[in-house]
Amino acid sequence: MRADRRVGGRAESFHRSSLPSFRQVFGWILLGAATVYTAALVMVLIVSQQDQRRPVDAIVVLGAAQYNGRPSPVLRARLNHALHLYREGHAPRIIVTGGMGRGDTTSEATVGRRFLVSHGVSSEAVIVQAQGRSTQASMTAVGEWLEHERLNRVLLVSDPFHMFRLRMEARRTNLEAYTSPTEDSPISDNPVLELRYLFAEGFKIPVAWFRAAVSPLTSHSQSL
Template identity: 30%
Template sequence: MSLAQFLAPLAAPFNLGLCLLALAAPALLLRWRKCAAGLALAALLWPLWWSLPQAANWITATLERRHPPVADAALPPADAIVVLGGGTGLDAWFDAGDPRAERLATSRVARAARVWHRGDAPVLVLSGGARRADAPSEAATMAQAVRKLGVPETALVLEEDSRSTRENARRSAQLLRERGARRVLLVTSAMHMPRAAAQFERAGLQVAPVPADSEIVSGKGDWGARWVPTRTALRRSGRALKEYAGLLAMRLER
């Protein structure tokens, strides 16, 4: 097990809360009452804090602001576009064949299709393995969608074996080197971009980030929308904390 795989489950606020609660039990048995009480309180407050939409927005913003949105016209030319799997959406969303459709505004696949149609890069690499043995790979799912958006089969390269961001980078880099490509436009979620870009650069590629699908949610001044705990906010916080755990693991594994 890699360090990233070890840290990722602990990054989930609820999981860490359970770990703190488990540590409180032996502390209480050892009669370290203040320590046990502190651990138990932290076990309660940690997931509660990250279930607040305001807290989820804050930690999400610390990641997404590292790579602000970039207009298609401002992107540099590259040898290839690389899209990382995740959240492709319903197949029917792409049936109209329009990558600029409003419902696809935050789709990373549609963003990649728009960039390809501009002629900024001739090759579109779709990276992501299957999550289950009986399911199609993420790359194959994206390929089905992007074909509907007018990208021809001849432009597609599928990387279907990766199970992590590090593998996305290493396997994609290998496929690109075989084609003499080094400069890539990397498309993934804005939250995931800091870790993804770092992994692709570590794999020896020159990366121009193309962030998509921002997860910051506006509370529009509504107190309840910002400070009432929700499961959605807890999940968003967990994803952001997982990204920080991955970044920490990258530093420690150097």
Template identity: 35%
Template sequence: MLGLVAAAMVLVVAWIAFDIWSFGNSSDPGSADAALVLGAAVAGDHPTPVFAERLRHAVALYKAGKVRTLVMTGGKNPYDAVGEAEAGRAWAMAAGIPAEAILVETQSRTTRQNIDFAAPILAEHQLARVLVVSDPLHLRRAVTMARELGIDAWPAATPTSRYQTLGTQLPMLAREVWFTLVYRITGQ
């Protein structure tokens, strides 16, 4: 009996891992009202390389006419000079995005908070269809959270990622499997 339970658990984890991987590598989601850029830490006052990849992709979506607004998310850690959303706005403006095309959510610290706190901003500005911009392996959980809040959310995976090798992808995938399980059990 214990063997059956263990086998079932392995199958569930394998299915979740496959779902996460395949969802993040899905096809072009088309156009939307906004790109919801999930924060990913800053170093001092600059985006970390992971966050910069997300910003680069959001800017490319805007310049290609796929979105008309960028919504930056992420609050400030006490040891950073600026918050994630503010650093993201500065980065996007330096890349040529007009200030009026950028909205910011500056209080969140987690993926769930990124989405929860961005939802009223999206509603206030009547941004109905949203491309969630993040790393491919992060998107299944993030888009699921957004959809469960009633947001018409679609994955917009960064075409490049800091997680390129099997050695960097496996820990990220394991992390996302864990967080997906926790989310499914607790709703957080």
């Protein structure tokens, strides 16, 4: 009887020791999270250096802040870059995005259109998509408009740190998307500020990966 108890006690002790401790599980979780974050950050850095300008159906400019109808320095840099690409002949149209913030009386997209038209772009060549206040919402609106027009190839314009996530969202809506980051953004000119945005993207990318895995979009009509 005592022998049975000893054997049973040893078996129970062995079973308990074979299970990972809370500290081990927590360590694995931290290691996994750090690996995912590092992978995301590496991809952000790689794509931020890629300029894939080429002939496309449309140049897409991601919105940024505007002040009383005037583009902020960040938005102006994006618009100037899109204007340069347009003049190089990479696309016959420019799509400007960005909705209205709290207290605004006009949208970022509308301000972008005014800027481009004032710099010689035909008003018919500038398409306003002001529905979105996020990268995901803006790209969904752009994708739906392009699908309606039977167009698909886009050249995305934004700050370098933004390009990887932006391309992810564009391709998630079934667009053939290429990137052309701004070359003189005020954010890029401030190393400390740029690092803050880069590190923030490291957290946003895994969320975008998870969302794409849970609810992938293969057609704009599926999202309606």
